[in-house]
Amino acid sequence: MTVTETVADAEVSASPAVNPRFVRRLMRRPLAVVCLAYLAILVLIAVVAPMLMPHVGTDRAGDLGTALHGPSAAHPLGVDSLGRDVLQRLLVGTRVTLVGVVEAMAVVLALGIPIGLVAGYVGGKIDRAITWLADLVLSLPAIILVIVVLSVFPQSVTAAMVTLGVLAAPGLVRVVRAATLPVREQLYVAAARVSGMSRTYIITRHVLPRVMGPIVVQASLLAAAALLVQTGLAFLSLIAAPPEPSWGGMVADGVGALFQQPWLIWPPGLAIALTVLAFGLLGDAVRDAGTEGWSAKSALPLGDKRRGAPKRASAVVPASTDDSLLSVRDLTVSYATPTGPIRAIDGVTFDIARGETVGVVGESGCGKTTTALAVIALLGGGGRIDSGHVLFDGRDLAALSESELQAVRGSEIGYVSQEPMVALDPAFRIGWQLAEAVRINTGMSRAKAKRRAVELLEQVQLPEPHLVARRYPHELSGGMAQRVVVARALAGEPKLLIADEPTTALDVTIQVEILDLMRTLQRDRGMAIMLVTHDLGVVADMCDRVVVMYAGQVAERAGVKELFGNPHHPYTRALLASNPHNQHSSAVLPTIPGAVPMPGSWPQGCHFQSRCAHATDQCGSGNIPLLQIGALHEARCLYAHQIEGA
Structure with a gap:
């Protein structure tokens, strides 16, 4: 037998950890509740039935005068060929069947999870040795080996199911290894190593919870496969020898009397089918409930399925300038949360000409990366474009379907x-x-x-x-x-390259090399570049124009020389003052007091007012527009014309 290996979920899924939130999400799924209730009833029957009916497992024959009778009041599921009650044998046989599944799954999980985690996390020679051994075991004919074991340990359910568990474990090893590989490279895992945490602690506390999704799905499939193998072996009378009842043995009895009483195969057959179905559906429900905690909210309108956004009403698309490759117009983005949508980008507008480099700057949390991802419609976590246009080479990307966007991403x-x-x-x-x-x-x-x-x-x-x-x-x-x-x-x-912090975490020498490389490639290819960064030194070195963002809005737009030489927004001035490249003495570096307000807690009026030395009562009322300073210079400040000089 070959156990199907499912690696579709090898991309790291969320952990279906047993916590109140997860339980509530799981219990909201009717199918999961039905499967749990069914399996719970089976477990109860497996425990109670043999104690209430101890004679069922020892009776070789019953009332032969009623043999092969169909369902009746005295025997709700009929009588088998030896006059024994089918319902009683079905209930008592549940223990043998479930115990076999539990034994096989205990071995599979005990071997597959730790070995897969070690192979994926440690890597190197250990990974290669484990992978080679797993491939070797998977190439062996499982059923034949189980039968060989049964020839040594006749009628032993434990020997058969433990052997099956050992032979099926490599499939789980490969799934766990594949899910562990990307988790091993996560920054938080590296941080845990740097913090001095032991390898065992990192694997159990950081890696294992992240790979539980694929494990749960694979375990449900393996449980169903183990049930089928156990009933198949019982059907062949290789385990659970008569008179001991089992579902597979009852199917064999029904097949033997198929022409006299075809009903006998139905009760055990339905029990086997329903249990296999319950294992599979419950695994899917647990996976979906675990994923729901981090994936895009399913409660969003279904108009635009590629981002969870509803279809917006048709509107007149504003024209872009003749030399603009990218024109973003009044872009508004929000994210779905349990308390409702929260706006993350508010009316962002800017242009990028062909062959031009435009820098998007601001502190962390100002919306730079969200703006870049909105341009290529890759907003995750429930993000959606509420309004606005993203005009690229004459097309509105915000109105394209997923297949049309796929043709733009990467190629253009x-x-x-x-x-x-x-x-x-x-x-x-x-x-x-x-x-x-x-x-x-x-x-x-x-x-x-x-x-x-x-x-x-x-x-x-x-x-x-x-x-x-x-x-x-x-x-x-x-x-x-x-x-x-x-x-x-x-x-x-591509015609446009969006570079999101391309020099983050690189040393100064490598930063210079990467920037020189991008400049050379731009010159050779004629590309436009949208450079998202918080490093004003990079902006001064690379960019032609700058878009300064703060708390989801454009605070100031200008050419590099105009912005660095004569900023008109207090936030831009504060950023320039706190730039370490401008400090040539041992004086304390100026800082901006406070922090960027989180989306959903933006103040009324000017978003920067709580940190601004120029703020007045008028700054807290109404929307603050972008004021025209020069031909290509705008600032979102009521007192922009009064603020001059760097």
């Missing part, structure tokens, strides 16, 4: 994420990941895509690109990984 708009190690799949080599991006976005053959992947690695100035293509992400340094992410973003020859 590239994206470089904040953390390269998160953006790269740890289970595949660099060359394969780049080749797949090339093949999907350009339609090249696999052979040409492989050659193009090496060319991309060479273009981003990685030494020995052929060797780099054969490496896994964990074998690269941070600077090399960032170059690989840039190469993948360029795989489809």
